[in-house]
Amino acid sequence: MNHPEHLSLRGRRLLDRRNFLHTAGLSTAGLALTSLLAAEGLLGDDDVKTVSGKQPIRPSFSAENPYAPRESHFEAAAKQLLVIYCPGAVSHIDTFDYKPALTKLHGQKPPGIPAVTFEGPTGTIAKPFWEFKPRGETGKMVSDLLPNLARQVDDFCFFHALTTDTSAHPQGENFMNTGFTMEGFPSLGAWVTYALGTENQELPAFVAINDPRGMARSGKNNFGCGFLPAAFQGTDFNAKRPPSNLYRPQSYSGRTDKRTVELLQRLNAKHLQQYPGDANLAGRIASYELAGKMQTSVPEVMGISGETESTLQSYGVDSGSDLKQEYAKNCILARRLIEQGVRVVQLFNGSDPAGGNGITNWDSHANIAQTHALQAEIMDQPTAALIADLKQRGLLEHTLVVWATEFGRMPFLQANGTGRDHNPDAFTCFLTGAGVKPGFSHGESDQFGFKAAVDTTSVYDFNATLLHLMGLDHERLTYYHNGLERRLTNVHGHVVKEVLA
């Protein structure tokens, strides 16, 4: 029988179900679906109550294939999402947010500076640690800390007036990546995967490429599924480390594995005969098929030996520190995943403090000149190469790229110190790629970069905008949990229309 391709993924090769349904006297192949929809309908009343008053759109996915591609709410500018996340808080005023007033007031303590910030007493204003220069045709001022990214600013769309609700890293990471400062909420990637499924049925729908030094401070929260079904969590692997338990145990031969699967299929097929049309059972059968495919497709996508010398060079795979080289490989992996149609890729540039030797992320309470420089050396060239590569291959036409961090840093030093403390009231992130206005800056911080001043953008607004670019209405993409139709944006958020192309 000639099935459409996606049907084979559902394990129907095992069982020609349509035939079976006929023989069992069940003429409606839709029974399985009916049963599923009913199961989903258990969640919340028909007359759904939402805080926004808008009718939720709950993606209807089947247990048979939770990853089947699904329609967006409206025409989507972007089909895929790449988030480059920089844990530790990148200093906006030393990178993309140019504040000449800092140079003028360097060493002074003008009125309005609080006595105490997150880590303790405050010191005096410090000028940017790197020189700012106009870049590209737009002349956007960017510092020398990130020379490679600086070259591409004509393609970037900056948010300069972002504000967050917390000064602590884990809560800040939670907020950026899950929309809540608290524990246990689904990540952006999980929401998008839940809404849209994925195009490539042989790779995970959502991949989290953790830093070679380890996970960021919120750990799995940043790519977890929270209370969404586990199917939508990010799969954790990077260029150096495959997903856990991907490969067959060393003690088994390939034939052993094949025979296990053969027996398993036989057992499951026989079992399914008793429960014709049961989507949960069929779904589990299909998951083994997908797992089997992943055993080939994941090593394939992880392998970079086929990349050209010039590509490898452009990412910096052979230059600079070991950490940079490993991060560069992760960047290549990110591109390869996007190329393969993976729905969401989240790439981390930093870890929890214990993960590395010396510098582990962007946090820079002391000696920011050195710590930011070390971290930038790792991040700048490979990230710039990744974006350029995506662009050159035409992938940016349907991929939204987000460069993000959890907050900014203070325009003044810590008392008697050489570093900058956390700044939740102004920070910078940027977007590029599908649907985004290029060479544009939205919002402004005040003359010191101390507080957002013009077009203040909350994390809710930021996330609402990301969902919008993915073709999703942030007020309607919901999941019933513990009394509420939960959303990525809680009960807040406005799409920032100004940044849309």
Place this chain on the structure above:
Amino acid sequence: MITNDTNSKTLRLITGVACAFLFLIPLLHADEIDFHRDILPILKENCFDCHGPDEQESEFRVDNRVSLLKGGDLGEPAVVPGDIAKSVLITAVSYEDSNLEMPPDDKLSEEKIALLRRWVKEGAVWPGQMQAKVEREKSDHWSFQPIARPRLPTSRSTSMARNEVDIFLQSKLDNEGISVSPEADPRTLIRRASIVLTGLPPTTEQVADFQTAYARDAEKAYAGLVDDLLESPHFGERWAQHWLDVIRWAETNGSESNMYRKNAWIYRDYVIRSFNDDKPYDRFIAEQLAGDTLGTGDATGFLVAGPHVPPATVGREPSAQRQARADRLDEVLQTIGASMMGVTIGCARCHNHKFDPISIKDYYSMTSAFQDVEFGSRIPEYSEDHPRRIGASELWPEIAKSRRLLRQTGPWVEVSLGYDELHFNPVETTAVRVEFLQPNIRVDELEFFGRKQGNQNLVDHLEPVTVRQNQNLAEANELHVLNDGEYGTMAWTCKSGKGNRERPWVEFAFDSPRSLDRMRISTNREDSLVTDYLTGLNPKGFGKTIVKVKTEDGQWQQVAHTGNIERNNHQKPERAAALAEIQKRLELLSEEGLKPSFIGRFIRPSNSYVLRRGSPENPGDEVLPAGLAELNGELGLAPDASGKKRRAAFANWLIQKENPLTARVMVNRIWHHVFGTGIVSTTSDFGKAGTSPTHPELLDWLASEFIEPTVDGRPLTSNGDEVRTESARPLSPWSTKHMIRLMVMSHAFRQQSLPRVDCLQVDAGDRLLWRYAPRRVEAEVIRDSILQASGSLDNTIGGRSYRIHNVKKRYAQWEVVDNHGPQTWRRLIYQERMRRVDDQNFTAFDFPDCGQIRARRPVSTTPLQALNLMNSEFVVEQSKLIAQRARKETGGDEALALKRCFQLLLNREPAIDEIELCTEISQQEGLDIVCRALINSNEFAFLQ
């Protein structure tokens, strides 16, 4: 009209100034405000569109006076006649709060704002509406209505009815024109009942015995099986797991560092014991809220089940500290709301609940009832007969004996877990001073005690005490944290500075004389009391100390010098020996006796206020401890009631028979775990946003039966409609086991799981229970079943959690070290339960991350589950062990060994067509490969 002179003058002045600028406006509204001329048009033009007769955004309308007095969702009156500061209407139109600016697009003119202010100030007169008063409307939502025991349905086909549960269910099926399925076969029955009741499948022998007994007398065999399973010590493990899910209990904090909670597992054991003992549910509630008053201190682990952000990682800004405290209390309230009340109380934190009769005032009244709860550790209070208590009671007299001996020869220092305790002879004084001998010190808390007050810190910041420190140091920071009742990384730190001979000291002056005899000092007490498995625990950053007290003539007199104590101990061996005795016993106490455990600690409750719009920076009216106003939550407590009293009173309110939520929520929860879906499918939300019950009468019948049991669950007589009067076993109220027995003795539970086309067409989701729908079992059942099959399961009930992670640095993520070795071969409920950490085996099976309430686990299927179950070392090893066991038990006969593997994993024998392939694979690849396939099969993973 009576007006305040000064104010009307000011108003006139403002109006005058405004007019000076806009002199087009004639001098109207000279003195009197005319509502219809001056005020109503402002409201009509600017507010009615969203808050008028047609639309009431935020449940707020301004077209009548009562609505203004009542306010909207914010839960604050929009107008308080005469009080501008408290009138949100004025706050909003004045644009004083950037989060609440009305009208949102264009601010009213200053003149109009002034008019509104004046109108409010002068009493908000609305002619013709001055008599109307704000009245509380009773909710008409079903779950808030009293429970009344419904009659059994009369029109019914009762042929298949085993008990009352079936009568309700089948009458509904009758209405839909479908019927129940036939009873399942005995092997399915015992497997289903065993897994649902104990989380473990039956052993091969149990299946065989049951099948034999069933053939003899099916009814008796089944009833006996249910009795046995309910009495199994593994029953409590299974049902504790469900309860722990709901309250997202875990052994780590979450947030920064995700630190381990020392000895938190004693609460897990309490829950297991409670279910095993069939502790009446009302008592179960009371103990978890106020176990410290009931001899079950371990039960309060409930209150701190959720995640929290320790003060040390919040940052130094006081506002961030206040926010974090409010967040911690919110976690406490969510735990109670979701598990015991079935309401989403958290929705009322910033404004009135959008759907349910829970006001923001209710929320903060509830926080007041739990105002003394803080995340942390304490020594649990146990009743006299608790084994740990008995152990401890033998140790304390010994310690006291050694102390008496020491006292004769001067002060001494005892080193306890996390702090040093300096003992000296009781002394009465008006001030005490501690001098440090080293230049740099770090102290998180310093406490003084006297005999009379027991463990009450006499220099706590809430006591009438004045604190002073040496100002002549290079640095002296955060003195206020020294006696703030908070242990941890927030510490008083001093640095003398280079070449400075001054040393740190601190002085506490009392308002009247106090008797002191002990000082406790620590650098990071939280660490060693609260956490574990962390490198570098228990530092001491204070060195030697001298304690002095003020004499009546104002002189400082030394009462102890820890340097001298060391010399003294050295010189007098009998002292050293006595001290060694004390230390030995203290250590025994901390492991075997009453040990500090992360079950919450209690602080002195401070006053509670409504935090307007959820912000601790915006306190409103003071509130008293109370339950929900909708359910007569008044607790009659004074504002200064102790924390214990508050929590106990709240518990009493919850467990009153009249409380319509408590029993309904619990019986529904039990139903959910027995049948897979609750009668109300949203098991922790009985509010309007939740689902309606599919069988409201059955739910209420069960709830009344829970509170006042009348039937014993035995099968009905053959004609089915006679309710039995005499009872075989004594019936006790609030018995969880009674409820479970009623449900699993029903035909609904015993029926087959197979699909039927006619029924699928009517009720595909099986909400009416025409079959027992198959469902995937939880991570726990999969893992525990594998271990049981291989014979490696260590069946010990309770105790310290087995570890799979490393001992880590403070700022680092946990890493899995060994998730499969023999030390992990206990039931999964005993694996250390870490928030947001993936165990790389079973977390993928929708195991909760313990961040949010998990009233029901989603069931989803992912390729990662398949990879873990195919390739993990755990499965590879266990497959081998199962094969080995099968061989061993069948004496080398390969065919029997294969059969045995099927029995061990699936509780059945292989069918003929299965034998052929399995034998072939077993011969070529090994019997363990057959086991590997069986472990991965749908039959193994699904309850059916």
